[in-house]
Amino acid sequence: MSLVTKEEMALLDKEAIERFGIPGLVLMENAALRVAEYAGTFFPGGLAGKQVLVFAGKGNNGGDGLAIARHLQKAGAEVKVFLLCRPEELRGDALTNYRILAKMEGKFHLLLEEKDVQKADISLMRADLVIDAIYGTGFRGKASGIGARVIQAINGSGCPVIAVDVPSGLDADTGLAEGPAVQADATITFGCPKIGLCLEPASSYVGELWLGDISLPPVLYKKAKKHLITxxxxxxRLPVRSLASHKGNFxxxxxxxxxxxxxxxxxxxxxxxxxxxxxxxxxxxxxxxxxxxxxxxxxxxxxxxxxxxxxxxxxxxxxxxxxxxxxxxxxxxxxxxxxxxxxxxxxxxxxxxxxxxxxxxxxxxxxxxxxxxxxxxxxxxxxxxxxxxxxxxxxxxxxxxxxxxxxxxxxxxxxxxxxxxxxxxxxxxxxxxxxxxxxxxxxxxxxxxxxxxxxxxxxxxxxxxxxxxxxxxxxxxxxxxxxxxxxxxxxxxxxxxxxxxxxxxxxxxxxxxxEKKPPQGKRINDRLLRIFPIP
CATH class of the missing domain: 3.40.1190.20 (Ribokinase)
Incomplete structure (x- = not known):
């Protein structure tokens, strides 16, 4: 299984869009569907009536979060979106998903200063599930300001957390967190696992690691030089033993x-x-x-x-x-x-x-x-x-x-x-x-x-x-x-x-x-595979 850096993943996305003509909005929609499918497994009785909070940043990761909110709302969950930027700061596919959710009467709350975070603290006390879509794979450095404060609030809430692509505050290349980072119960990463998610100390933040298929063409992975051992x-590749073998053959x-x-x-x-x-x-x-x-x-x-x-x-x-x-x-x-x-x-x-x-x-x-x-x-x-x-x-x-x-x-x-x-x-x-x-x-x-x-x-x-x-x-x-x-x-x-x-x-x-019967990764469907822990 191929592993990628954040730069390599960005190039894969770009090639899928420019070479194969797959719209970025389609990739974002597929990512949102994978998270929504996984979220549905959290509750035996389904999502109906569950209090779900989506924390969304201003980049494409936030756009994923906005699309996820729409699917969870459609599944019957009571969804609140906490946006860490003004709507006018959104661009491209993220802005498109904001407008769609707004037309569907989505509930938005802006987190722009400390007093806003206090409202999120109150909502976290009542929440059944949190979706972390604050920072994506492009994040580097140290979470600070409102972002850091929100991450600390999420971690202190005790609420189950699903991270979108990468836990916010974690470096997707190194697996290190220079500042606060979301401690997720599960991370749904898309296309290819990011190498940092598979290195230590990332497991303290990633939780269960799942790979979501967003329909990237497989040919894009063929030249990968980094791999997850499966x-x-x-x-x-195990040596084959014929019936005519003797000890000298091995x-x-x-x-x-x-x-x-x-x-x-x-x-x-x-x-x-x-x-x-x-x-x-x-x-x-x-x-x-x-x-x-x-x-x-x-x-x-x-x-x-x-x-x-x-x-x-x-x-x-x-x-x-x-x-x-x-x-x-x-x-x-x-x-x-x-x-x-x-x-x-x-x-x-x-x-x-x-x-x-x-x-x-x-x-x-x-x-x-x-x-x-x-x-x-x-x-x-x-x-x-x-x-x-x-x-x-x-x-x-x-x-x-x-x-x-x-x-x-x-x-x-x-x-x-x-x-x-x-x-x-x-x-x-x-x-x-x-x-x-x-x-x-x-x-x-x-x-x-x-x-x-x-x-x-x-x-x-x-x-x-x-x-x-x-x-x-x-x-x-x-x-x-x-x-x-x-x-x-x-x-x-x-x-x-x-x-x-x-x-x-x-x-x-x-x-x-x-016997060619190695442990199979746990699956929810053909599009969601658990990478870690290995059965």
Missing amino acids: PQWCSA GHVLAVGGAEGMTGAIYLAAAAALRSGAGLVTAAVPRSLHPILEMKTTEIMTRPLPETETASISAESLEVVLSLGKKASCILLGPGMSEHPSTASFVKSLLPQLTQPLVLDADALNILSEVPQMLASLRAPLVLTPHPGEMARLLKTSPREVQKNRVQVVREASRQWGAVVVLKGARTLVADPQGELFVNMTGNPGMATGGSGDVLAGIIAALLGQGLDPLTAAVIGVYAHGAAGDRAASVQGLMALSAGDLLNYLPSVFLDLE
Whole structure:
């Protein structure tokens, strides 16, 4: 599913109008119908007699609100429109919808100064539903003046809120709110989801996210470089298994890592690879850890490696790992490995010699933060899986800067290093060097626990080992990882979730993808699809 910036959405609208001849008034009418259809689901007995307040600004978003008011009034609701401008300030399609509603004896109240807002406060106390159509996707900066005061009144009312296209006060590109922003129960966005609605911290404002079809020609989306990860996309690209298959057809993952006190990291990664379809998995660990790992697992093969005095992988392991790597279809390097100087020497000597697909995680990334320029020179197809702290170390910046500009950071890092980069966190991002960007909507705060990233690295390594290209492996990997976490949380709750629990729910996630029965987004009709939360 394509994602767009506000500038890209404006161009799509313009092309629909100028190239295809679809009047802007038709697009506005379709948008209004989608919101009205959704509003009708709020009340089991329908809209008749319900008190609905529509807050409308002076732009096209306000025009949507005026058209919505007309449809809700027609459905029997008692509608009041609070207009944050004088009628003579309206232009184009918004003005047309104002005139139509006026002829239908619509009720208008102007919100131009503080004393006007007090009237809205009184109406909010009695309202059943609020429609937020103050600011649209073009909004940037900080809500101020009467707009900010009205947003605060809406948020303080406790009334259910439907936001039109984007919650007012929220930046549709970044998902950030510099000032007050409407905290909606649901947001109906039109045409394509705006990327900022799918990034954090937008979920605090967006509520349920629905996509309304306004009949834009599908050809307009074909060149999109930003995408929302859907289970349907993943299902269509999952490796196919023929009846004549054997274990050698499904890849051999070599997972290299572990250090004293960190045996669990390499175990979780290897076990996740096994649960994600790898035909064979070998875990290579420091010699002291080998007996522990042998007792922990049955299906995973293990190999001891020369170690340092602190039971981490030593530089003497190089030839052993190169030999093991000859039999591997994918190598995973880093979980629980430590940054011991001898381990660092091993990593820096090993990487330039590898040509197999490679997943770099955790301490492998921390070691490379000393020489990040090495990444661009590696010959192996690469997937990097940094969390914001690791990304900050690689880029010589702060985690705060990474989090503030996640989309730009991950795309630039991918281009610079010639690798697929997975920037972990709430709404994990996947980018490739050609500029493709995928946003993941699965996952939850219960997964913010030690070992969760090791599981993700193992999943991606297994998919790479089965022959998927790095981008596809990473995209399916982050979806499956988050979906397993969501299923675990639905049974166990968020507080008790551990990384090991994810292993138990991966089979059901992959079963749904294999059977081409991924969760379907909730629909009200063929024109309204829920994007988040994913079932």
